[in-house]
Amino acid sequence: MVVSRGKTPNAQETFLQMAQASGLRGRILITVGLLILCRLGIFIPVPGIDRVAFSNDLQGNANLGGVIGFLDIFSGGGLSALGVFALGILPYINASIILQLLTAAVPALEDLQKNEGEAGRRKIAQLTRYVSLGWALLQSIVIAVWVTRYAVTPGPLFTIQTALALVAGSMFVMWISELITERGIGNGASLLIFLNIVATLPRSLQQTLELAQSGDRSTVGGIVILLIVFLATIVGIVFVQEGTRRIPVVSARRQVGNRVYSERSSYLPLRLNQGGVMPIIFASAILVLPFSLANFTSNEVVLRIANYLSPNGPTPWLYALFYLVLIVAFSYFYSSLILNPVDLAQNLKKMGSSIPGVRPGRATSQYVQGVLNRLTILGAVFLGLVAIIPTAVEGATRIRTFQGFGATSLLILVGVAIDTAKQVQTYVISQRYEGMVKD
Known part of the structure; x- marks a missing residue:
């Protein structure tokens, strides 16, 4: 085997390890098998629903189709198909976001995360499961009441059965995601969202090819421009996701007992995009809210607001501006939730470390906050451009076959692919050093 010790594993070494190392091969097979199982569960239909009427209503109601289309990005088409796994991993993702926000706001949860170690993290994980169950139950009841109009035999029994089926499917998917994280490769929840997004690509590609075959030169040119924009966006996402600002940190010379530790230099990495895809998900959820309210209430004022905040409405510039401000x-x-400059400055002071040219304590926290603010505005502007440009190009070229597959999907795909590849590389490196010990 060709091994590049001390360096990042190359493609040859990685694929050889995947084929020969039983541990890595077993993890990959477990991951693939569980992902296939989750994908098959989407096509198990919830019984007692007139699917023809439901499909016709989706096609005839633009607002309803837009809301379902956005949620289908994360459920892999399960919501529009009304499968048992229609909710998918969404309740677990929502619960994780809620616990992250509560951890920053509730001192008891913050103490569990910071000071209780592994036991605290297990308690937070258990709380996340409970919140997922409650969130899944709430969403299932709303969906069950909503689809009652399409029921073959409507009534309380249909509502209860539908809600229980959706809750059971969501909890099963959550269990599979945790199983993938523990025994497979990568983060289970992220990989499930990755799979659901990838599952929508063949249909979009097929519609694009049919449009290219039946269209004129301007249509083909628009498709080429759209694909180039997507490729350029992917390259930009990779650079920004991996971009970091390295702040130098110097550890002072110190003596512990009879041993003297010399001065050491390291760095503090601050990511350009601290929040990842979460700002776009939050902003998209808020923009989808008027469409949801318009569909369920049929209020004239809400309908007008939803129309103005639509990318295809009379004021697309207002939609773009509002979207950018939210992001x-x-x-x-x-x-601010991920990194607290005050805590960081205190930890550096306790460890006897400092930033060259910056006094420890308050000056350090102010310096880090200033760097973080500049990085955040750069990352936010990039996210805004990534979110708006594909939609603007779709509107200019009038190619709607990739409708819904935009910035959020691209960021998730690229981010999950990078994280999973890094985990595989880490496993290969661990195997490399195990081989060195055996030699």
């Missing part, structure tokens, strides 16, 4: 606001909010 910037949520980027700062999520960045």
Whole structure:
């Protein structure tokens, strides 16, 4: 085997390990098998529903189709198909976001996360499961009441059966995601969302090819421009996701007992995009809210607001501006949850470390906060451009076959792919050093 010790594993070494190392091969097979099982569960239908009437209503109601289309990105088409796994991993993702926000706001949860170690993290994980169950129950009841109009035999029994089926499917998917995280490769919840997004690609590609075959030169040119924009966006996402600002940190010379530790230099990495895809998800959820209210209430004022905040409405510039403002606001909010400059400065002071040219304590926290603010505004503007440009190009070229597959999907795909590849590389490196010990 060709091994590049001390370096990042190359493709040859990685694939050889995947084929020869039983541990890595077993983890990959478990991951693939469980992902296939989750995908098959989407096509198990919830009984007692007139699917023809439901499908016709989706096609005839633009607002309803838009809301379902956005949620289908994360459920892999399960919601529009009304399968048993229609909710998928969404309740678990929502519960994780809620616990992250509560951890920053509730001192008891913050103490569990920071000071209780592994036991505290297990308690937070258990709380996340309970919140997932409650969230899944709430969403299932809403969906069951909503689809009652399409029921073959409507009534309380149909509502209860539908809600229980959806809750059971969601909890099963959550269990599979945790099983993938524990015994497979990568983060289970992220991989399930990745799979659901990828599952929508063949249909979009097929519609694009049919449009290219039946269209004129301008249509083909628009498709080419759209694909180039997507490829350029993917390249930009990779650079920004991996981009970091390295702040130098110097550890002072110190003596512990009879041993003297010399001065050491390291760095503090601050990511350009601290929040990842979360600011876009939050902003998209808020923008979808008027469409949801318009569909369920049929209020004239809400319908008008939803129309103005639509990318295809009379004022697309207002939609773009509002979207950008929301992304910037949520980027700062999520960045403040992830990194606290005051805690960071205190930890550096306790360890006897400092930033060259910056006094420990308050000056350090102010310096880190200033760097973090500049990085956050750059990352937020990039996220805003990534969110708006594909939609603007779709509107200019009038190619709607990738409708819904935009910035959020691209960021999730690229981010999950990078994280999973890093985990595989970490496993290969661990195997490399195990081989060195055996030699």
